[in-house]
Amino acid sequence: xxxxxxxxxxxxxxxxxxxxxxxxxxxxxxxxxxxxxxxxxxxxxxxxxxxxxxxxxxxxxxxxxxxxxxxxxxxxxxxxxxxxxxxxxxxxxxxxxxxxxxxxxxxxxxxxxxxxxxxxxxxxxxxxxxxxxxxxxxxxxxxxxxxxxxxxxxxxxxxxxxxxxxxxxxxxxxxxxxxxxxxxxxxxxxxxxxxxxxxxxxxxxxxxxxxxxxxxxxxxxxxxxxxxxxxxxxxxxxxxxxxxxxxxxxxxxxxxxxxxxxxxxxxxxxxxxxxxxxxxxxxxxxxxxxxx
Amino acid sequence: xxxxxxxxxxxxxxxxxxxxxxxxxxxxxxxxxxxxxxxxxxxxxxxxxxxxxxxxxxxxxxxxxxxxxxxxxxxxxxxxxxxxxxxxxxxxxxxxxxxxxxxxxxxxxxxxxxxxxxxxxxxxxxxxxxxxxxxxxxxxxxxxxxxxxxxxxxxxxxxxxxxxxxxxxxxxxxxxxxxxxxxxxxxxxxxxxxxxxxxxxxxxxxxxxxxxxxxxxxxxxxxxxxxxxxxxxxxxxxxxxxxxxxxxxxxxxxxxxxxxxxxxxxxxxxxxxxxxxxxxxxx
Amino acid sequence: xxxxxxxxxxxxxxxxxxxxxxxxxxxxxxxxxxxxxxxxxxxxxxxxxxxxxxxxxxxxxxxxxxxxxxxxxxxxxxxxxxxxxxxxxxxxxxxxxxxxxxxxxxxxxxxxxxxxxxxxxxxxxxxxxxxxxxxxxxxxxxxxxxxxxxxxxxxxxxxxxxxxxxxxxxxxxxxxxxxxxxxxxxxxxxxxxxxxxxxxxxxxxxxxxxxxxxxxxxxxxxxxxxxxxxxxxxxxxxxxxxxxxxxxxxxxxxxxxxxxxxxxxxxxxxxxxxxxxxxxxxxxxxxxxxxxx
Numbered sequence: 001x002x003x004x005x006x007x008x009x010x011x012x013x014x015x016x017x018x019x020x021x022x023x024x025x026x027x028x029x030x031x032x033x034x035x036x037x038x039x040x041x042x043x044x045x046x047x048x049x050x051x052x053x054x055x056x057x058x059x060x061x062x063x064x065x066x067x068x069x070x071x072x073x074x075x076x077x078x079x080x081x082x083x084x085x086x087x088x089x090x091x092x093x094x095x096x097x098x099x100x101x102x103x104x105x106x107x108x109x110x111x112x113x114x115x116x117x118x119x120x121x122x123x124x125x126x127x128x129x130x131x132x133x134x135x136x137x138x139x140x141x142x143x144x145x146x147x148x149x150x151x152x153x154x155x156x157x158x159x160x161x162x163x164x165x166x167x168x169x170x171x172x173x174x175x176x177x178x179x180x181x182x183x184x185x186x187x188x189x190x191x192x193x194x195x196x197x198x199x200x201x202x203x204x205x206x207x208x209x210x211x212x213x214x215x216x217x218x219x220x221x222x223x224x225x226x227x228x229x230x231x232x233x234x235x236x237x238x239x240x241x242x243x244x245x246x247x248x249x250x251x252x253x254x255x256x257x258x259x260x261x262x263x264x265x266x267x268x269x270x271x272x273x274x275x276x277x278x279x280x281x282x283x284x285x286x287x288x289x290x291x292x
Numbered sequence: 293x294x295x296x297x298x299x300x301x302x303x304x305x306x307x308x309x310x311x312x313x314x315x316x317x318x319x320x321x322x323x324x325x326x327x328x329x330x331x332x333x334x335x336x337x338x339x340x341x342x343x344x345x346x347x348x349x350x351x352x353x354x355x356x357x358x359x360x361x362x363x364x365x366x367x368x369x370x371x372x373x374x375x376x377x378x379x380x381x382x383x384x385x386x387x388x389x390x391x392x393x394x395x396x397x398x399x400x401x402x403x404x405x406x407x408x409x410x411x412x413x414x415x416x417x418x419x420x421x422x423x424x425x426x427x428x429x430x431x432x433x434x435x436x437x438x439x440x441x442x443x444x445x446x447x448x449x450x451x452x453x454x455x456x457x458x459x460x461x462x463x464x465x466x467x468x469x470x471x472x473x474x475x476x477x478x479x480x481x482x483x484x485x486x487x488x489x490x491x492x493x494x495x496x497x498x499x500x501x502x503x504x505x506x507x508x509x510x511x512x513x514x515x516x517x518x519x520x521x522x523x524x525x526x527x528x529x530x531x532x533x534x535x536x537x538x539x540x541x542x543x544x545x546x547x548x549x550x551x552x553x554x555x556x557x558x559x560x561x562x563x564x565x566x567x568x569x570x571x572x573x574x575x
Numbered sequence: 576x577x578x579x580x581x582x583x584x585x586x587x588x589x590x591x592x593x594x595x596x597x598x599x600x601x602x603x604x605x606x607x608x609x610x611x612x613x614x615x616x617x618x619x620x621x622x623x624x625x626x627x628x629x630x631x632x633x634x635x636x637x638x639x640x641x642x643x644x645x646x647x648x649x650x651x652x653x654x655x656x657x658x659x660x661x662x663x664x665x666x667x668x669x670x671x672x673x674x675x676x677x678x679x680x681x682x683x684x685x686x687x688x689x690x691x692x693x694x695x696x697x698x699x700x701x702x703x704x705x706x707x708x709x710x711x712x713x714x715x716x717x718x719x720x721x722x723x724x725x726x727x728x729x730x731x732x733x734x735x736x737x738x739x740x741x742x743x744x745x746x747x748x749x750x751x752x753x754x755x756x757x758x759x760x761x762x763x764x765x766x767x768x769x770x771x772x773x774x775x776x777x778x779x780x781x782x783x784x785x786x787x788x789x790x791x792x793x794x795x796x797x798x799x800x801x802x803x804x805x806x807x808x809x810x811x812x813x814x815x816x817x818x819x820x821x822x823x824x825x826x827x828x829x830x831x832x833x834x835x836x837x838x839x840x841x842x843x844x845x846x847x848x849x850x851x852x853x854x855x856x857x858x859x860x861x862x863x864x865x866x867x868x
Binding site: 297375496551554559563 | 600612667674678695697793826838849856860
């Protein structure tokens, strides 16, 4: 009798068993920290994790992006150790945590940031006010062409404003919406809602008609950042490290990490390291503003 | 062993029902208690994260899916059926094998690679050629999706043409018809149902495609007025928003409701294709 | 041929012209399909080449993903493909055996076949919904290689069933009948005659699904793939990076990435997929040539 068969299935079953065996005995000495959330923070978080693996080789930090909403949702579901957010947690989110029987979330400010408004480098717009931005982005806002804002953009077909925005799970989106339109306002539909800040920056770089926004770490010399005035007629403020840190820039904000209850053990060590000079140097390298 | 074999045989049925049952049951609370059916299907306003006035209308997303799929089919149907006809009737030997392998390799290109091409290559190209304000739009997604759904159409259509008995061809050619006339007057009518099934499977593929349209269509919630407008599809909405929602929240359930809609759409299209093929073989 | 057998009438001439125009158009249409494949490959090679090197394949991403390589993503993809096929191949092959060798032609079999067709048509993002809801949350497997692989397994299942059925159906009925006449049971016949004669065809179907599983992004995005991991996964409970996911993140999320990196990542992914496919196709061609019946 030829015992060839079922060769392949038997092989695969073996593989499956080995894998299952491996998974039952997988708890090695390594501590794994789950870190998830804000897309604005994700690159800093990645750099932190990369460097921390050299500081503490026995601690591994798993970084996932997806947006502040993603991180906070995971925190509410008890799936992460640290959630990254570029906005503060909403009260209803704190409620959900309580409902799930978790300790209250604790906020750690790990960096400061300013939401920078970008336009194409040929766009002559020097400054925009919050009201003008609301008119462009807000539901019911009437500004649909650059002409409406008194600007003429070379190379832009029909002067149509191409609104570039972010995914609704992005903290940048939520913060920008609230800064422009208050707690109850909504954005106009029809904006291009990009997956990541990099998408926004790339798109604005290549699109003469475009306007977009992102955290300051994403800016580069290929596009123009606009000076923003808190109110029509007031002097505008340029987004810089100083104006972001002082809060003089109208769209300045903090970047946060949240833990379930006070941070303990490996998570506490990690957060302490992030707030240390070594960790904060990485913040500056990534184009954001260190705290303190 | 025989038991395991039987059990596996029925696993397919189990999974289809499990998927539908699970997706539907997760969405059911939303569908039956929280959602306004008319609004869900006829309102273009999709505001799942509004703090003051959450709205779950999928019309604009449906319009996005339909417009991109429609344009994709304008490209894929002539390409798919044309190449199937060419491969089946006008080539032989090595050329035929080579073309079939090429089509197979084309089918293997991962959708995220297509999406990347749409984002990095087609976007600047469309801006340049059409003087469009932005190149991530229905046109971009349609072209990419069209090319993506060609291979399945070509393969199935070629099978359908191959299934036409050679005696039909011989009879037609013997009567003095050219190959072209034979294809046009004899083969196409004879293989009609198979060709239709090929097109439907292509449509099903296009409706369900996710990563490529997520990256190439611009992701804007609006009903498109021209191929140069950006849109957002049903699939891309789920892909973009699923990660952000807390399990069990309205938004989470609403995305599952979109999933139900998507499942029903593709199920309908696939069922139609299957029935057409069955109808043919029963005749 | 026509009324006067030796003269070419105007009609025949027109027919001939139509024929040649038609043929040219069809050939052109077909060429249009070869074009994107070569154009995409060419473009990826040209633009990705500056970043491509041995180090790119064997190093982890560094400097905030703007330098280094894709090694962890390659390893992660191997994990996902391996575990998902370890599940879907046995189940799929057994289901194929059931449908081709055991199932009677009745409404139940008809339902199973219909279910397979529809399972193949379920959009990948709906698989993702199912994966998140069932594996990640309901069964509590969390975002892990296991959850992602099981989701991929369900996706690849219908195609493996279909190709197994096809391979089994290619074994002539006479082989089975000869065996039965000798008093062998149905299972003995399958195990010692039908499977040895079809195993290679079945394997080809499985290999083709390797490339499918390696290329998928949507189903693993929420079930197990991570943006960045400082270590290689050690068990199915870990998360992993994956080539497809990595391409998505470097092309949409990471700022200031040198242009060549996403192209090179795409090139690596595409090469893996195409090489596996070509291997399977060559294998299949070889088998067909050597088939003795």
